[in-house]
Amino acid sequence: MWRVYVARKIPDSGLELLRERCELDVWTDELPPPRDELLRGASRADALIALLTDRIDAELMDSAPGLRVVANYAVGYDNVDLEAATARGITVTNTPDVLTETTADLAWALMLAAARRIPEGIEYVRRGRWRTWGPELLLGVDVWGRTLGLVGLGRIGAAVGRRARGFGMRVLYCTRSERPEADDLGWERRDLDSLLSEADFVSLHTPLTPETHHLINARSLALMKSTAVLVNTSRGPVVDTDALCEALREGRIAAAGLDVTDPEPLPPDHPLLALPSCVVLPHVGSASHATRELMSRMAAENVLAVLEGRPAPNAVNVAGTRDRT
Ligand code: GLV
Ligand code: GLV
Numbered sequence: 001m002w003r004v005y006v007a008r009k010i011p012d013s014g015l016e017l018l019r020e021r022c023e024l025d026v027w028t029d030e031l032p033p034p035r036d037e038l039l040r041g042a043s044r045a046d047a048l049i050a051l052l053t054d055r056i057d058a059e060l061m062d063s064a065p066g067l068r069v070v071a072n073y074a075v076g077y078d079n080v081d082l083e084a085a086t087a088r089g090i091t092v093t094n095t096p097d098v099l100t101e102t103t104a105d106l107a108w109a110l111m112l113a114a115a116r117r118i119p120e121g122i123e124y125v126r127r128g129r130w131r132t133w134g135p136e137l138l139l140g141v142d143v144w145g146r147t148l149g150l151v152g153l154g155r156i157g158a159a160v161g162r163r164a165r166g167f168g169m170r171v172l173y174c175t176r177s178e179r180p181e182a183d184d185l186g187w188e189r190r191d192l193d194s195l196l197s198e199a200d201f202v203s204l205h206t207p208l209t210p211e212t213h214h215l216i217n218a219r220s221l222a223l224m225k226s227t228a229v230l231v232n233t234s235r236g237p238v239v240d241t242d243a244l245c246e247a248l249r250e251g252r253i254a255a256a257g258l259d260v261t262d263p264e265p266l267p268p269d270h271p272l273l274a275l276p277s278c279v280v281l282p283h284v285g286s287a288s289h290a291t292r293e294l295m296s297r298m299a300a301e302n303v304l305a306v307l308e309g310r311p312a313p314n315a316v317n318v319a320g321t322r323d324r325t
Contacts, residue, residue, distance in 0.1 A: 002307050003066075005041035006049040007033055010073055011289075014049075014296030018303060022047070039063050047303040049073055050080065058084035069306035071299040075099055075156075075286075076235060078208040082317050091319040093302035093312045096155060098294035099286035104159035106285045107233045110257025111201055114229045114279045116140040117255075141200070141227050141254055144168055149199025151192065151215070153179055156233070157205030161187060172199055196223040201231060208235035218243040221253060229255045233285045236262030241272065248275045259285050 004018055006026040018024055025041055027033040032053040033041065042048050042064040050056050052074040061067060061084055069091045072080055077094050085092045113119060117140045124130055124138065148164045150157045150173040161171045161182070171187040173179070174195045183189065192215075196202060202224065206212040216230065217240040224230070230253060232239055241262050247253050255277040264283060272278050286295065298314060305312045 002046040003044055004047045004049065004303060005045040007038060007041070007054045008051050008073075010049065010299070011293045011296040013293045014298070014300030017297060017300040021304065022307075042067060046307055047071065049299050049303065052076060052079050054079060056080040056085075058088075061085060061088050061090060069093065069303055069312065071302045073295055073299050075103075076207055077316055078235060086317045086319050089320050091302075091306045091312050091315050092317050093299070093306075093314040094316050095295040095298045096314060098298055099291050100155040100159050102288045102291040103156050103233055103285035104163060106259060106281070106287075107156070107160045107203055107231055108163055110231045110233065110259060110279060110281065111203065111229060112143055114231065114255040114257035114277070115143050115201070117276075119279050120276050141229065143201070146170075146200035147172060147198055149190070149195040149202045150174070150187075150205055151195065151202060152205035152207075152234070153182060154205055154207075157203070158182070160203055160205065161185075169201075192220070193223055196220055197225070199228060200225065201229050203231040204234045204238050206234055206238060208237055212238050214238070214240040214243075216240065216244070218246070221247040224253050226252060226254065228253045229257065231257045233259045236260040236264050244278075245271050245275070248272075248277050255279070257281075259283055 002022040004022045004024050006024060009026055009028045015024060032051065038054055039060055042060050045064060046066050047069045048067060049071045056070050056079060058081055067090055070080055070085060071093045073095060075094050075096050077092060080092050082092055117138045121138050144167045147170045150161050153173045153175045164171050172190045172195050173182055173187050174190055174192045215238050221243055244256060248256060257279045259281045260283050261280060266272060266280060273280060302312045302314050
């Protein structure tokens with residue numbers, strides 16, 4: 001039987017699929033496995049189901065001589081050293097597509113929540129402060145008819161853009177290469193600076209790479225409108241947290257909606273959390289029952305494909321095959 005280390009308890013659909021063919025070692029704690037536990041688990045595994053909270057690096061791979069596949073339970077895989085994996089013949093896979101629409105829904109939830117001050121309204125009611133209808137109570141900014149700027153136009157960015165149609169919004173996007181299919185929808189391509197200065201809502205959809213680290217910093221925040229809302233459902237370090245705090249505190253932008261932060265988790269006494277104009281969620285973009293089951297199944301299918309010598313449906317590297325010792 002193949003041995004699969006699963007770095008957290010994930011929904012059943014994938015685990016059931018694996019149980020037919022593999023011996024599973026599942027870390028069931030709420031918190032990620034500590035480093036030495038992860039190394040121990042990987043050291044005897046043929047396959048690893050990893051989460052974005054697990055650092056999968058060369059050291060781990062070198063201590064795992066039988067490891068042939070790392071199935072990341074996420075679409076993003078910045079937690080995995082892809083080059084190290086490829087050099088060692090280890091296939092890395094992710095969970096694209098199945099979480100696209102679910103994550104796009106959450107980006108919209110954040111846009112609307114930040115623009116219309118939903119968390120402040122909830123607090124207001126809960127605290128017993130709601131005494132009458134107020135003509136100037138909790139005024140926010142409009143979403144409908146405004147301009148949405150998408151930074152990055154992968155699957156999730158495009159799904160966020162498609163939803164803008166129902167809100168009568170104009171859509172701008174910023175990508176490295178031309179995207180005729182987006183132009184066909186009437187979306188307009190901009191360079192980053194122009195997008196930042198024209199958009200009322202800026203939504204981030206880039207992977208985290210050295211090029212996108214702190215892509216949104218003091219300089220880029222200064223280009224944004226004072227009425228603009230920043231939404232981040234990608235990776236925390238794409239935004240310079242200190243610069244964002246400062247921009248929100250000084251009212252240089254209106255609000256932010258963040259599903260991802262840097263650091264993650266954000267400590268409860270973090271200055272961002274003291275700002276009413278900042279809506280923060282605990283990285284739940286793909287967190288629907290249905291989607292997490294699909295991700296589980298997809299991760300399992302990728303594991304089985306590699307172990308059975310078939311091409312992995314969602315490989316993000318071309319790893320060849322690892323010499324088994
Ligand atoms: C979540 O952040 C993911 O990359 O799937
Ligand atoms: C990015 O990960 C995307 O699918 O948009």
